[in-house]
Amino acid sequence: MTWDEPATVAEAEAIQSRLRPLADLSSEGPAEIGLTAGLDVGYAEDGTVTGAVVVLDASLNVVDRAVARERARFPYVPGLFAFREIPPLLTALSRLSVTPGLLVCDGYGVAHPRRFGLACHLGVLTGLPAIGVAKTAFVGTHETPADERGSWTPIVLDGETVGRALRTRTGVKPVYVSQGHRMSLDNACAQVLRLAPEFRLPEPIRLADRLSRT
DNA sequence: GCGACAG
DNA sequence: ATCTTGTCGC
Numbered sequence: 375m376t377w378d379e380p381a382t383v384a385e386a387e388a389i390q391s392r393l394r395p396l397a398d399l400s401s402e403g404p405a406e407i408g409l410t411a412g413l414d415v416g417y418a419e420d421g422t423v424t425g426a427v428v429v430l431d432a433s434l435n436v437v438d439r440a441v442a443r444e445r446a447r448f449p450y451v452p453g454l455f456a457f458r459e460i461p462p463l464l465t466a467l468s469r470l471s472v473t474p475g476l477l478v479c480d481g482y483g484v485a486h487p488r489r490f491g492l493a494c495h496l497g498v499l500t501g502l503p504a505i506g507v508a509k510t511a512f513v514g515t516h517e518t519p520a521d522e523r524g525s526w527t528p529i530v531l532d533g534e535t536v537g538r539a540l541r542t543r544t545g546v547k548p549v550y551v552s553q554g555h556r557m558s559l560d561n562a563c564a565q566v567l568r569l570a571p572e573f574r575l576p577e578p579i580r581l582a583d584r585l586s587r588t
Numbered sequence: 589g590c591g592a593c594a595g
Numbered sequence: 596a597t598c599t600t601g602t603c604g605c
Contacts, residue, residue: 415595417596450596452593459595481594491594512594550594 375499377464379447386454390490397494399484403503403557404475408432410569411467411474412578413496415459416586421446425462426586429474434569434577440469441585452512455481456492463496476557476565477504478578483554485513485529485537497555504554505562507576511539511550521545524567538563542570549574 375396380386409429416424423446429438442465448457459481483493483506497504514531516539523544529537529552537552540563551566553559569576575583 415596417595419597423596450595452595455594486594506594508594510594 375501377460377499380457383451383454386448386451386457387488390454390456390488390495393495393498394488394490396498397484397490397554398497398556399553401556401558403561405561406432407475407565409437409472409474410476410478410565410578411470412478412480412576412580412582413463413466414480414579414582414586415462416583416588417446423458423462424586424588425459425464425466426582426588427463427466427470428578428581428585429470429472430569430578430581434571436581438470438472439581439585440466441588442466442469453487456495459492460495460499464499467500473502475503477502477554478565478569478576479504479506479554480508480579480583482506482508482512482537482550483552485531485550485552487513489536491552491554493552493554503556505557505565506537506552506554507566507579508550508552509575519548526563535559540566542567542576543574546574
């Protein structure tokens with residue numbers, strides 16, 4: 375799958391609608407993940423975007439990392455987030471010396487107005503299993519999950535479950551998990567809990583966030 | 589119509 | 596996203 379550069383908002387929306395059917399939301403996905411990549415993008419005052427990828431092994435040790443700093447090509451538009459962040463992330467991914475078995479993206483997957491957020495887009499482009507983990511709610515409605523780590527409630531959009539508000543730390547604000555590509559929602563939440571044994575955000579995303587500010 | 593809106 | 600000190604709590 376190749377990257378299309380949209381020139382307008384209408385074009386970007388059309389690309390999302392066209393690629394949406396290509397996202398695999400039926401596969402369970404691997405239960406055992408060897409290498410997990412966390413992805414995030416940092417912004418600078420000069421209109422520069424820095425894509426960062428950090429790869430962790432099953433013990434959560436860093437085994438690889440890569441960054442790519444470029445000029446932003448698309449403005450920030452809610453719902454079209456991916457067109458701003460994907461270019462530097464693809465460049466950073468191409469600089470890895472290993473191939474991760476899962477992409478953990480900072481944002482949404484299928485919990486999206488057109489059911490095609492950043493995690494779906496990156497999953498389809500790379501062909502790799504991908505999930506989205508966001509820090510705030512964006513679409514749909516959900517109840518507040520119980521206080522204990524592991525508790526969750528469904529995020530419902532137009533009568534459909536599109537993700538979960540998942541508590542990764544007892545007494546701390548939940549994160550918002552949704553499917554991206556080639557992984558079930560159950561599996562995605564299990565992976566997020568495995569990857570976030572100590573802090574609210576999964577370790578791969580925390581480290582990528584830190585790296586993107588460099 | 590108006591405001592809100594992943595990062 | 597980013598601009599930013601101290602402060603409450605485990």
